[in-house]
Amino acid sequence: MENNFLIDSDLLTESGLNRKHQIETDPSSRINHMEYLPGMDVIESDIRKCVMEHFDSYDYSKYTAKDVKRALDSDRCTIEDFKALLSPAAEPFLEQMAIKAQKETSKHFGNTVYLFTPLYIANYCENYCVYCGFNCYNKIKRLKLDFDQIEHEMKVISDSGMEEILILTGESPTKSDVKYIGEACKIARKYFKMVGIEIYPVNVEDYRYLHECGVDYVTVFQETYDSDKYETLHLMGNKRIWPYRFDAQERALMGGMRGVAFSALLGLSDFRKDALASALHVYYLQRKYPHAEMSLSCPRLRPIINNDTINPLDVGEKQLCQIICAYRIFLPFCGITVSSRETAEFRNGIVKIAATKVSAGVSTGIGDHEEKYTGKQEEESGDEQFEICDGRSLNSMYSDITAEGLQPVFNDYVYVG
Amino acid sequence: MENDKLVIGGKEFDSRFILGSGKYSMKLIEAAVKDAGAQIITLAVRRTNTKDEENILDYIPENVTLLPNTSGARDAKEAVRIARLARELGCGDFVKVEIMKDSKYLLPDNNETIKATEILAKEGFVVMPYMYPDLYAARELQNVGAATIMPLASPIGSNKGLATKEFIQILIDEIDLPIIVDAGIGRPSQACEAMEMGAAAIMANTALATAGDLTMMASAFKNAIEAGRKAYLAGLGRVLTRGAAASDPLTGFLH
Numbered sequence: 014m015e016n017n018f019l020i021d022s023d024l025l026t027e028s029g030l031n032r033k034h035q036i037e038t039d040p041s042s043r044i045n046h047m048e049y050l051p052g053m054d055v056i057e058s059d060i061r062k063c064v065m066e067h068f069d070s071y072d073y074s075k076y077t078a079k080d081v082k083r084a085l086d087s088d089r090c091t092i093e094d095f096k097a098l099l100s101p102a103a104e105p106f107l108e109q110m111a112i113k114a115q116k117e118t119s120k121h122f123g124n125t126v127y128l129f130t131p132l133y134i135a136n137y138c139e140n141y142c143v144y145c146g147f148n149c150y151n152k153i154k155r156l157k158l159d160f161d162q163i164e165h166e167m168k169v170i171s172d173s174g175m176e177e178i179l180i181l182t183g184e185s186p187t188k189s190d191v192k193y194i195g196e197a198c199k200i201a202r203k204y205f206k207m208v209g210i211e212i213y214p215v216n217v218e219d220y221r222y223l224h225e226c227g228v229d230y231v232t233v234f235q236e237t238y239d240s241d242k243y244e245t246l247h248l249m250g251n252k253r254i255w256p257y258r259f260d261a262q263e264r265a266l267m268g269g270m271r272g273v274a275f276s277a278l279l280g281l282s283d284f285r286k287d288a289l290a291s292a293l294h295v296y297y298l299q300r301k302y303p304h305a306e307m308s309l310s311c312p313r314l315r316p317i318i319n320n321d322t323i324n325p326l327d328v329g330e331k332q333l334c335q336i337i338c339a340y341r342i343f344l345p346f347c348g349i350t351v352s353s354r355e356t357a358e359f360r361n362g363i364v365k366i367a368a369t370k371v372s373a374g375v376s377t378g379i380g381d382h383e384e385k386y387t388g389k390q391e392e393e394s395g396d397e398q399f400e401i402c403d404g405r406s407l408n409s410m411y412s413d414i415t416a417e418g419l420q421p422v423f424n425d426y427v428y429v430g
Numbered sequence: 431m432e433n434d435k436l437v438i439g440g441k442e443f444d445s446r447f448i449l450g451s452g453k454y455s456m457k458l459i460e461a462a463v464k465d466a467g468a469q470i471i472t473l474a475v476r477r478t479n480t481k482d483e484e485n486i487l488d489y490i491p492e493n494v495t496l497l498p499n500t501s502g503a504r505d506a507k508e509a510v511r512i513a514r515l516a517r518e519l520g521c522g523d524f525v526k527v528e529i530m531k532d533s534k535y536l537l538p539d540n541n542e543t544i545k546a547t548e549i550l551a552k553e554g555f556v557v558m559p560y561m562y563p564d565l566y567a568a569r570e571l572q573n574v575g576a577a578t579i580m581p582l583a584s585p586i587g588s589n590k591g592l593a594t595k596e597f598i599q600i601l602i603d604e605i606d607l608p609i610i611v612d613a614g615i616g617r618p619s620q621a622c623e624a625m626e627m628g629a630a631a632i633m634a635n636t637a638l639a640t641a642g643d644l645t646m647m648a649s650a651f652k653n654a655i656e657a658g659r660k661a662y663l664a665g666l667g668r669v670l671t672r673g674a675a676a677s678d679p680l681t682g683f684l685h
Contacts, residue, residue, distance in 0.1 A: 083665060089603065111680040300604065303569065330684050362683030 016280075018143035018246070020320050022152040033150055036141065036248050046244045046253045053257045054216040054264060061259050063297045067092065068238050068290045076100035085109050090343045095292065098339035099285050107335055114341040114367045121345050125422045126414050127370040128407065129177040130170055131211070134158045134197050136379050136395045138183035140250030142236070144281065146317030146377075146398045147183040149249070153318050156379040156395030157188055163197050167204045169382045173374055173407045176424040177207040179232065183398075184213035184252055191219045195226040202227035206424040209274075213251065214261035220268025229428060231265035232274035232310070233258065237282040238290035246281060262298060272306035273298070274350065279333065280314035280325030288336045292343055299344075308348030308370065309340055315354050315399040330359055334366075341367035353401040357413070360403055365417055373410035375401055434663065436631055438608060439524060439556030439577045441495065445469040446625070446655050448610065450635030451499060456489045458639055463491060465648035466638070472497040472526055475516045497558065499526040506545035513550050525550060526580065527559040536586045540567035544574060551575025560612055563597040568605050579605055580633065582613035583624065587636045589616025592624060602628040618647075618654030625658025626666065 019037055021030060035042045049055055076097040084094035085106065097103060098110060135157035138147040146153060158166065170178065178201055182189040194212055201208045209230030210223060220231065237243050240255045247253045262273035275294050277287035288311075295307045313325035313333060333355075340349055351360050351368040353375040360371055376385050379395030386406070405413065414421045435442040449462035451472040462468040471490055475498045490496060498516035503509035506529065513525040527550065529542045538560050544567060547557045556577045561567055563581035571579055581598050584590035591614060592598070602609045608630030615621050621632045632655050641647035 087666075107684075108679050108681050115680060300606070303604075331681075334681060334684055358683055362681070366680050 016144065016314070016323050016326065018320065018323065020151070022150060022319075024152050025150075037143075040244070043244070043248055044253060046247070046255050047240065048254070049257055050251060050254055052216075053251075053254065054260075056217070056260055056264060056267065058260060058263055060263060060294070060297045060301065061256065064238070064290050064293045067096075067293055068286055071096060071286050071289050073100035073102075073285050076102045078102055078105070081106050084342070085113055092293070092296075092343075095339060095343040096289065098342060099288055099336065101285075103335060103339070104331070107331060107338070110335065110338040110342065111366045114338040115365065117341050117345040118367050118369065122369050124419045125369070125425075126364045126419050127177070127348075127422050127425070128175065128373050128410060128414075129179055129207075129209075129370060130175050130372055130374045130407070131179045131181055131377070132166060132170065132201075132382070133181045133183075133377060133379050133395075133398065134163055134166075134194075135185070135189040136183045136398065137185040137188035138250075139185045139187065140252040141248045142250075142252060143246055143248065144278075144314060144317070144323055146319075146396065151317070151319055153396035154394070156393065157193075158380050160196060160200065162380055164200050166380060166382050167201060169386055170374065171204040173386060174411075174423065175374065175407055176205055177209070177426075178205045179209040179211055179230075179372075180228075181211045181398075182213070184250065186213060186251065191215055191222065195223055198223060198226040198228050202428070206428070207426045208428075209272075211274075214258050214264070217264045217268045220265045220270055224269045225430075227428060229270060229426075230272040230274065230306075231262065231270050232276075233261040233265075234276040234278055234310070234312070235259060235291070235294070236278045238277060238287050238294075239282045242282040259294075262294070263302075266298070266302045266305050270305075272308065274308040274310060274348075276310035276312060278312055278314060279328045279336070284328045284332065284336070288339070292340055295344055295347055299346075306348070307344070307346070308350055309344070310350045310352065311337055311340070312352055312354050315402070317399050318396050321400075330355075333359075334363065337363060337367045353403040353405075354399070355402055357403045357405055361413060361417060364414060364419060371410065371414075373405055373407045375404070377401060434659070436608065438558070441556075443469045443495070443631075445652075446631040446659060447651055448472065448497070448612075448631055448633040449638075450612070450633050451501070455639070457644060458635075459489050461644045461648040462638065463494060465645050466652045468494065470495045470497050470524075472499050472633070473516075473521065474499055474501045475512050475519070475521070476502045495524060496521050497524050497526050498522075499528050499560075500546070501528045501530075503527075503529045503546075504531050505529060505539075506542045506549065509542070509546040510549050513546075513555060514553075517555070523554060524556045524558065527557055538562055538582065540564055543567075544570045547571055547576050548574035551577075558610070563594045563601055565597075565600055565604060568601050572605055572607055576607060578608045578610050578630070580610045580612040583611050583620070584614025584616075586613040588614055589637055589640070590614055591616055591620040595623075595627070598624070598629070599627055618650040621651055622654040622658035622661075625655055626661045628662050629658075631655075 080097035081103045084097045211232040350370040378397040381394040445467040448470045449468045451474045498521040500509040500512040530536045543559045550557045558578045560580045584593040610631040611624045611629045612633040615634045
């Protein structure tokens, strides 16, 4: 059954509510999601064409056990092999896929698992993405941290031992402009060895500026590579422009970033096709920018404030495990991040097979780290983007990873400009 | 298989055997065309006879594509000069760039090769650079407009086979151009192996020129290259690995 994403807030006036309903029900009231807005960089690139040709023609029902066996027995994984591994025909071979994936992970990463934590500095948002807790119509407590508050949060996180941070904002270029994010990153440089951002897509020059502020890693989730489906889920705001989002990683690399991360939000659309496109996005960009570091995330839909029924539909843990194993076999060099959207049990299992990076000490709210880390009540905080599933602290994550016979790593990186 | 063509510079070829020019004789050319099925034959421009008798061009059938090479060039400038001469001589737009600064091992100089390839590609040549199989150099060659990449398997003329196998495989996997294995292939089985790996074609000369029966060896290469190509297209079967399944399954945590 499809998710019911549309929730009305009692804050809206009658005309506001009418406007919301119109946007939700009348596609002609929405802007063209394939047309760049003024001011958006348009880059010359064939990556989208390469990825979408495979996406459009991928018929996973045609793959058989024979194709899966061939992929598993082969030294190298072709795109065709990868398609077989993502297909329903591969489901009975999950254990064999895990064994192969584990070998590949071990070849490229040894037994290390990287740790990081996200820090949300603002939750204002100008988009209406129906499944997201931050969406502009969702009645939540909004907050934007000032620089003192940001520094305080970073101190608390840094004191816990964390060396890598991912800075996130809601997508509001007005409330959280590039300059504000850049200043936050400069502060982060003082406390962390590695700084990544997961913010709204920006132009090449903005990425260049943010890199100068100390950022080396840019994460952008495409949410779904099915542009028609995307249109029905991202109803308002800059995020509605699907191709501009698609090109974000390439613009980040053009702006001098060292690494980029990709993902579809599994459960929004056909997850097999979205997983295919996510990995091919990595594959083709890696061929074009061989120096870049690439990583994939694999988030599944989670409940949000005011809508606790949202769920990832047909993407169960087995399907998620299949996707992650297929990613690993196809892209052995690629980092794979598994977030706190998943349970501790799942994350403990998947780091033994293929995941190379996990978050710990996570809050998806704003300004509440001290409360979460030490129990000390903070003055004010902003609401969360989604409900997390694994609330382990850094210490407990560290000891659990060690208990699995793996080596937790805080950082293996030096910012060199 | 019938539609499986080798495409270089927009031109289609059925044969995936290319005859090199190092040790040449009129008999070799005849065997390469008739028995090995070669549709491309390299020609060392510096060797073309400007007099009337025994001109190599007279022995190469018209339906065979001439691939003039720049052998003898020691740097990019000389290679460019030789390529332009070849075009003036009416040898067409195809050129195999060979630049060797070392007269003992005759190893190609990748840096100079990249420079020459860039200049010639801009002048409209279909450039096929001979190179040492280095991924960065191959990427540069692709970026500056090479039509194929021609990595060596072993030192030229050595007949030692696929000494650089792992590195050639990387080029096949990573470069979006036909990879033609050039130099060092000494036996049909080695040619077959390179084709199984996904090489687009094989270039050989010494293996034929120094064989006992030239004609029979030419035919053996033809069959080996075709067999390797078929195996590649068919998808090789699996190799069993030893090892028992884990008693504690990796996916046991899934519900």
